[in-house]
Every structure is written in structure tokens, then in C-alpha cells.
Amino acid sequence: MTLKAMLRSTVAAAAVVASVLLTGAAATPSPTPTPPIPDDPADPVRALEYWLDGAGIREAWQTTRGEGVTIAVIDTGIGKVPAAFGDAVVAGIDVSGSGSPDGRTPVGTIDPDHGSLVASVAAGRGKADGTGMIGVAPEAKLLSVSIGFGAAAVVPFADQIAEGIRWAVDNGADIINMSLTTNTLDWDESWDDAFLYAYEHDVVVVVAAGNRGSGTSMVGAPATIPGVLTVGGVDQTGTASVDASTQGITIGISAPSEGLIGVTADGELTPWRGTSGAAPIVAGAAALVRAAHPELDAANVINRIIKTAIQVPGVTEVPDPLYGYGLLDASAAVSASVPLVDENPMGDLAEWIRLYRRADSEPAPAPEVTPVEVDPLPAPEAPTEAGSPLLPSAESLRYGTLPLIVLTVPGILVGLGVTAAARRIRSARNARQQPD
Template sequence: MHSTPAPTPFASRTAAALMAVLLAACCLCAGLFTAPAARADEWRDKEYWLADSGITKAWEVSKGAGVKVAIIDSGIDAQHPDLKGAVVGGYDASGSGQPDGLKSVGSKPEHGTLVATMLAGRGHQPAAASPSPSPAPTVPPDGIMGVAPEAQLLSVSTWLGSANPSGKSDQDQIPEAVRWAVDNGAKVINISLGSTTPQWPQSWDAAFLYAEQKDVVIVAAAGNRVGGNTQVGAPATIPGVLTVAGLDRRNVASVDASSQGISIGVAAPAENLLGGLPGGGYAEWAGTSGSTPIVAGVAALIRSKWPDMSAEQVINRIVSTAKDAGAPGKDPLYGYGILNAEAALKADVPETKVNPLGTIAEWIRVHRRGNAAPATPLPTAAPAPSAAPTLPEATVPAAKAPSQRDSAIGAAVVIGFAALFVAIIAAAAIQLRRAARNPSPAVEEPDTGVMESVKERPGSKVTGPADG
């Protein structure tokens, strides 16, 4: 059974005060170009993961038709030539974007479009057809082809990584985004966002439980060491979430564009990636933000092929067909192994009623017993894992002297150094409990995902969506 980091109530309260959601991507650009009008397709040639991860073979079975995938990110440019007709709805959870979620917002407004094109890009320019009397495309269209090119996208915009003009915090945006996605028909949710702590605010519990009850697959990024994420951070630590680690071009765990942790489910390419930019351009980038839509796209392929297959079975099919890597069996770098999309769509996988990555319902039952119950009732039919996930007790920060309000008992009552020390420790514990109820964002870790401007390629310009 997959063991997910599960903070003790005290550790959870301690870390909740430090929660600050950041973009998980290492979007360090090797190149940033606008797309010329008609030219040989060099972009498709860069999508090595389509063949290496077995995706082109998986297309023989499914291309994701009929499946809605919600992308909780910075918003999507639905006018990108490679996303023509892909985005069918959206919502703004940030309070700073457009109601339809199609305005790119936040510290990295391009991030959502990069993710969307990798997941469900459709390419552009008409495909080359064979001669009559039985014409059929012999060359695929130019531009980026996503993992699930026939899936439908829902754009849920959030403002993360810098101060939100509307004042809405990540503690409000993330659960609101998840609930909207579930209520609007998403069968898969892609969250290429992460944090620097494995704990998550209690305000997230009910939303992720709601998604679990509604049979939705949530796929999240493990984070990147180069961005300050040495360990997997929430929401990728939430039980039941399919967490994605990153690989380099050698199919080895990426040193910079990944992290590690026992919640990792599967690994996928994270370096030398290619995605679309708002306005019609493209960028080479890296990070588990790009690995995540690869895996979420495979989940969409599976849900299209088997519409009645449960989320538990979808996740189990992905992890059980992964190619083992690293230490034998499951390990903190690769999870269950390296993604194999062809096997995930073609292999004979026994049915299961248990999510190998755990269940948030059981985690809440075990770890929130002393707190108020979540707004959404716990499901009664879902089986519980054989053992509740646990996390070693966190190291408590060094106690600081309490404020005058928090130390009302104070020095006037307590005499002597030893007694005063005890009072300080007690007051610090009270302060931590208060912080858990009303967590305040910590100072952001420096993030390396900012794209550096690169001069436009001579003679190129954005031409808009092509016909066909």
C-alpha cells in the first residue's frame, strides 16, 4: 500500500503556518520564439516524450475524446494555434482574472498555456493527405501535439507565486478551483503547482475529499530542487493524488527538475520540454510542471477508452504498468517507476477497488479527529487502506518569547528561570495552534521559473490559428 506523508496533528499545525503555494515549474527557457507562418515542423521533432513514453503507441487505442481535464494554473490562452477548439470552459478562482479563466494571471502568466499545450495540444496547419481515391493523412499537422489531443480542457485560473491583487490566498483559491472543476465535469484535474512544505491547510481537506467522492483523478507535480523543493510539497502529498516526479533525457531522475518523497507515484520526462506560449509562440522549459500534464494526459486516454473505470483503477493502471527504476519496487525518486503509456492502455491489469496512493477520507478520519469535521461528509462505501499513512514527528522550531497578550500569566506569576522557560514553551505551543487555525503565508522561496526574454527569431511573427 502506498504510504503518503501524513503529518501528525501537531506537525500539521506547525507547518500550516508556513504554507505558501508556488509554481512548481523550473521554466528555465533554452529558447523562446514566435511561430512562423508555414515552415517545416521543428516543434514536433522536439517532443521526444511522445515516442519515449509510449504515447504514440497509446494513440492506437485512445486520444482522449470525450474527457474533460481541468488545468488549475495561471489561465490558458485558448487562442493559441495548437489549442484551437480544445478549451471548452473555465473559471477564475483568483478574483483577479476573467470570469472564464482565460486571462493569464500571476507571477508566471505563461505557465498555464505551457501546461495546456503539452496535455491537449492539437497542432495546426492541415495534415498532408495521401492521393485519391482513398485520401488519408500521411503527415501529422504542425505544432505541438499534446498527450491527449482530443481531450477537452477547462481553464481554472489562480494567482500564485506573488501577491494577489484581489487579496485571495492560496488557501481559498485551491479548494475553490478543485470544487469548480469537479462540479463542471472534469474527470481529471492537472495541478502543476506545488509548495515547499508537505503539509497543507485544513481548508483543502473538504475539496480534495469532494473530488475523491466524485471519482476524479487528481495529478500533481512533485516540485523541483532547483526551485527550492528538496522534498515533495502539497498538494502532491495529499493521499490519493497521483504525484509525478521528473526524468532527464536519459530516463534518470532529474537532479534539478524533480524532487523526492514517499508520495511519488510515477516519473515522467521533465527536461528539454516544449510548450506553447500565450500569443502563439513556443518555449523550451523544464520541471515537474511539464511532467504532470504528460501523466494527466495518459489518465485522460484511459478514461476515454474505459469511461466507467473508477479513479482508483485509472491510477492503479498507470502505476502498475510503469517500468521499475531505481531501487527495486517503489522508491522516493521514481515512485512505482517510469511512465509507460502504451502498457497503461494495452496491458491486462487486474481490477482493484483500492487506490494504491491512499485515500484522503481515511487520512482525515485518522489525523483530523481532534478538529472540526470537513464540510463534505466522509464517504462510507470506499474501502480504507490497510494502514494509515504516517509522517515522522516534525522538528519543532525553537520557541520564541511570547507576546504580552499570549503570556498573560507572565513573569508576574512565574518566578525563577526554570518556571519561566516552561511558560515560554507553553505559550509557543498555543501560538502554533492559533497559527494552524489561521495560517499566514511564509516568505516565498526564490523561484527559478521566470522566463528570460529572448529576441524574436528574425522574419517570424504570430499568424494566428491556421485553417484546417
């Protein structure tokens, strides 16, 4: 068990003891209800935040507002907007090589406001009179990790993510939000250790699924990494968004991704869309769950979110490639009774690494070979003395000279006899042919 989980367990145990002392019987610990947050639903800005009611966030505020939980936003940097964030941002860093050391200077030229928009949705403070943009967990703390994309980064992107995750973990993050994608299924091997580092330190990692409108037809890394809570997007009716979301078997939960609003790095309120906004809604909900149930580890926080999701009509099997386990219900995630789990329902990265990276695979055992006994070879014959190559040996006489004589002499005798006979015949013929 990690130190963070031990501390949460201690808090939960103290609640049980207090309950026993007061009632004389053990009871399930429950968080102390908090006073209603200053909130004016009639405010035009709050009225635009339809997810506050649609995702059960206002109801969850009756229990907790995220106090004591820290959300790290790994993005383009959270702008210094006192009205939006107040003292919410407690620390920051730049890992792109282009921003300021505190991670608060927006990085990049294409969408430098992105990090501020994400942070405002997750933990924007709102105004004291209950008006203005407010985040899902308005009492949670924020960490700003500024990263750069493409030409805006001096440091390679994979290195930025790995360093950003480790820094966030080391600086107290309970939840990490990553509203980004690589549009590829695979990821750099350096991310293996970085994400494992987060899991080993009991951190919930929430990532965006990506958007078709931005060219992402299927979820890409980091949404494909086992163990992360991947967020798909829906419109105001709860229907999977066509352009402001994508699909994939790793989607765990869905949240609004259309008709969103957020605060820019300059403090301006602006409309936006995409799973980049759906992810911080879920990250904020995870902060509410962690605040309400400090005894739970990251796996059970994720499990409460997906197991209490609102089922989508017509979806018969979960997880669904469009909706995951369903639509976010922050109130149920905070208050419902959900059995505990022993493993992260979104997968085991360590096991994936073992199977596919083979980093922890054991070497193949050496084959056992039974020795075979072989009869000894016969002793070599003693060498013979070498003779002159000009003199015949016994072997050459036996197998060469004698057979040659046997075959040659009769032939010579026959030849001589034939020659003698021929001479006699010739002499007799010559005698008969002489004149009288």
C-alpha cells in the same frame, strides 16, 4: 457508485452485449481502434517532443486520443491561442480575483504563461497537417481555472485551490492537473473537503512533485495529500532529474521534466523544464486511459498507470522516493491487462482525516462506575441544655475542680507543717543565746 462511474459502466456493458451478439460469447470490452492521428514525426517541433515515443504515447494513439475526457488545468490560466487549443477549452473561471471571469486571461507577472504551457502539453491540438506542438491527449477537452500566486492574488491561495477544485468537479472534470507546490508538507484544512469532493465524484487528481531548482528539496502539498497521483521528473535518458524534480515517498510515477517545449499564452513555442511539465504528460496519459476504459473509476485509472510503469534499473523496491513505481508507459497503461483494485493505491484521504484531523472520531465512552454501599452514620446525640458559663458543671467538677483540690490541699498542709517546725527551731535557738 457515482453517476459518472455508472455511465462508464453502462458504456462498458453495452460493449459486452454487442460482443455477445456478434460472436455468441462474452468477451472483454475493448475500445474501437481510432484512425492514426495526423502526425509527422519528421516535423522539427514533433521531433522535440521526445516523450511521444519514449512514454509510449504515439502507440497509445492507435487506440485513443482522449476523446470524451475533460482535463481541468488549475494554473495561471490558458491563453486564447486558437492554433494551439482550437475549441479545446470548453469553460473556465478565475478564482484569484485578478483574472477574467472565463479564466483565460493569464494571471501574475512572474510566469503568466505557465497555465498555457501546461495545457499545451496535456491536450494541445497541433496542426491539421500533423505538424506543430501536440499534447498527449489531443482530443480531450480542457477547463481553465486561473489562480494567482503571492501578490498576484487578491484571494488567499488556500481558498483559491479549494474553490477551483470544486468548480472543476461541478463542471465535468474527469482529471484535474495541478502543476504547483507549497513547499510545505501540511495543507490547509479546507483542502480536506475539496479533495474529498473530487474523489467522491470520481476525479483523478494529478500533481507535480516540485523542483529542487526552485527550492523544493522534498515534495510539498498538494503532492503530500493521500489519493493524488504525484509526478516526479526524469531527463531524456530516464534518469531522475537533479534540478527539475525532487523526491519523496508520495511520488507515484515519473515522466520527462527536462528538455520540454510548450506554447505560451501568446502562441509562441518555448522551451521549459520542471515537474510542472511532467504532470500534464501524466494527466494526458490518464485521459487516454479514461477514454479507452470508460468503465474504470479513478482508483483503477491511477492503478493502471503505476502498475504498467517501466521499471528503473537498479531500483529494487517500489515506490521509490525518486521514481515512484517507475517511468510512464502510456501504451501499456491503455492496453495492458491489469487486475482491478478496490482502493486508491495512492492512499485514503478520508482515513487520514479520521486519524489525524480526528474529524470523524467518536466521543470517548463515559466510564462505568459501580456504586459502593456505605453503612449509615449513627444517629446524632440529643443536644444538652446550655448552662451559665459562670457556674461549674458536673463535667468541670469531675475533671477540673476535684482533682485540683486533691492535689492542692496536701501541699498546703505540708507547707504549714514545715513553717511551724521552722518557728519552733528558731525560738529554741534564741533562748539558748540569752546572757546569764
